[in-house]
Amino acid sequence: MDYEVVVGLEVHAQLLTHSKIFCGCSTRFGAPPNTQTCPVCLGMPGVLPVLNRSAVEYLMKTALACHCQIAERCRFARKNYFYPDMPKNYQISQYDEPLAQGGYVEIPTPEGLKRIRLVRIHLEEDVGKSIHGENLDDPRASYVDFNRSGVPLMEIVSEPELSSSEEAKLYLQQLRTVLQYLAVCDGNMEEGSFRCDANVSLRPRGSRELGTKVEIKNLNSFRYVQRALEYEVRRQTRALDTGERLVQETRLWDANRSVTRTMRSKEFAHDYRYFPEPDLVPMTTSPAWIEQMRALLPELPDARMHRFVAEYGIPEYDAGVLTSTKALADYYEECGKRFPKPKVVSNWMMVELLRALNRDGIEVEQSRVTPTHLAELLRLIDDGTISGTLAKTVFDAIYTTGKSAADIVREQGLRQISDEGSLQATIAQILASHPDEVRDYRGGRDKLLGFFVGQVMKATQGKANPQAVNKLLREALAHEGG
Numbered sequence: 324m325d326y327e328v329v330v331g332l333e334v335h336a337q338l339l340t341h342s343k344i345f346c347g348c349s350t351r352f353g354a355p356p357n358t359q360t361c362p363v364c365l366g367m368p369g370v371l372p373v374l375n376r377s378a379v380e381y382l383m384k385t386a387l388a389c390h391c392q393i394a395e396r397c398r399f400a401r402k403n404y405f406y407p408d409m410p411k412n413y414q415i416s417q418y419d420e421p422l423a424q425g426g427y428v429e430i431p432t433p434e435g436l437k438r439i440r441l442v443r444i445h446l447e448e449d450v451g452k453s454i455h456g457e458n459l460d461d462p463r464a465s466y467v468d469f470n471r472s473g474v475p476l477m478e479i480v481s482e483p484e485l486s487s488s489e490e491a492k493l494y495l496q497q498l499r500t501v502l503q504y505l506a507v508c509d510g511n512m513e514e515g516s517f518r519c520d521a522n523v524s525l526r527p528r529g530s531r532e533l534g535t536k537v538e539i540k541n542l543n544s545f546r547y548v549q550r551a552l553e554y555e556v557r558r559q560t561r562a563l564d565t566g567e568r569l570v571q572e573t574r575l576w577d578a579n580r581s582v583t584r585t586m587r588s589k590e591f592a593h594d595y596r597y598f599p600e601p602d603l604v605p606m607t608t609s610p611a612w613i614e615q616m617r618a619l620l621p622e623l624p625d626a627r628m629h630r631f632v633a634e635y636g637i638p639e640y641d642a643g644v645l646t647s648t649k650a651l652a653d654y655y656e657e658c659g660k661r662f663p664k665p666k667v668v669s670n671w672m673m674v675e676l677l678r679a680l681n682r683d684g685i686e687v688e689q690s691r692v693t694p695t696h697l698a699e700l701l702r703l704i705d706d707g708t709i710s711g712t713l714a715k716t717v718f719d720a721i722y723t724t725g726k727s728a729a730d731i732v733r734e735q736g737l738r739q740i741s742d743e744g745s746l747q748a749t750i751a752q753i754l755a756s757h758p759d760e761v762r763d764y765r766g767g768r769d770k771l772l773g774f775f776v777g778q779v780m781k782a783t784q785g786k787a788n789p790q791a792v793n794k795l796l797r798e799a800l801a802h803e804g805g
């Protein structure tokens with residue numbers, strides 16, 4: 324049987340506000356456990372939440388960037404459930420009146436841009452974090468850290484319109500890029516500030532009815548999203564083919580064993596007994612406020628990509644790669660300011676820099692090769708101080724040591740030899756020790772020039788200026804033959 328994969332994603336993005344959504348505690352990541360808490364975010368009885376205006380504005384910006392409609396009026400709701408990391412036994416979220424609805428994100432597919440519609444974007448508070456089995460003295464012990472409790476979260480729900488794990492990954496990457504450009508979320512999946520749950524089901528190709536839906540939780544890297552979806556598609560295909568009944572449930576991705584496993588039977592909205600949050604008044608937005616937010620939108624990835632093509636004359640593919648993260652695009656423009664030959668900068672970034680970063684799995688922000696370093700290296704190639712061949716060696720040295728190009732060239736004696744006197748001496752030696760080749764060249768075997776160039780480069784450990792070597796060799800070979 325041929326099945327069609329149907330995937331919808333729910334992304335939880337932590338907002339980069341300085342304080343939490345309903346109290347003034349700091350949201351800084353990595354502080355010692357339970358040092359950023361107060362009675363409000365600890366869920367003490369009798370406290371009152373106060374809504375953080377910045378959190379609302381961050382969501383409004385996101386909604387505008389994703390072409391959503393922002394509601395004139397929305398309100399918060401209590402989502403009731405029990406979990407040790409949420410002592411008040413309800414999460415303040417939004418239910419039937421979210422702040423934003425509709426909208427879309429476009430992803431690049433081999434068939435062109437595909438539009439993935441959004442259902443909604445709403446605001447809610449994050450809950451604390453349970454830490455299990457980290458105490459080696461007592462692996463059964465669990466701890467709860469409430470620093471995360473009350474950190475503003477934006478939940479972005481897509482329609483089930485993604486049809487492969489690859490599309491799911493592209494959607495997440497595109498969405499994360501937009502949030503990073505907006506500076507509303509750092510998109511750090513390892514630290515949990517950009518997390519995703521996936522709904523996945525299969526249906527016979529051509530059928531319109533949705534199959535039994537399984538939700539996968541705990542997907543904290545692009546790779547896990549892809550692998551978990553691939554696993555789940557295989558599992559569901561096998562079940563459908565053998566007539567096994569699939570149950571609607573929530574499964575957990577187990578990264579150690581590379582499988583999804585049952586976590587709990589799927590809960591339904593009515594299980595949460597949503598009701599309007601009585602401690603917060605309904606919120607209203609005004610067209611003026613929305614326009615004020617629209618005016619604050621930065622240049623978004625698509626616009627920046629097109630500008631790179633127009634302004635710097637680089638191919639669309641390169642521009643797409645260079646604008647795929649804000650950090651990479653900033654790096655490119657920063658380097659271009661110091662070395663204003665945009666195509667050269669783009670080539671070096673696309674080939675050398677990204678190759679090294681991808682090989683080591685690190686982000687451009689962590690690279691030891693700063694835009695200043697790269698610009699300096701390109702200047703040294705440009706003014707003939709080093710040859711293009713040696714430049715790669717210098718690049719690798721900057722990448723490993725973080726030293727400047729000039730320092731590396733000086734320390735390792737990599738300066739290009741362009742001095743004609745010293746090159747002529749080397750050439751004379753080489754011609755003297757290869758009389759047969761010299762005779763053949765003069766007899767018409769022009770191709771031997773390459774052989775002589777190679778010998779000179781070898782003798783100078785690659786430091787000779789190739790243009791100078793070519794010119795001097797031709798002169799020398801022409802002379803002596805008369």
Ligand SMILES: [Zn+2]
Nearest residue numbers: 346348361364
């Ligand atoms: Zn607090």
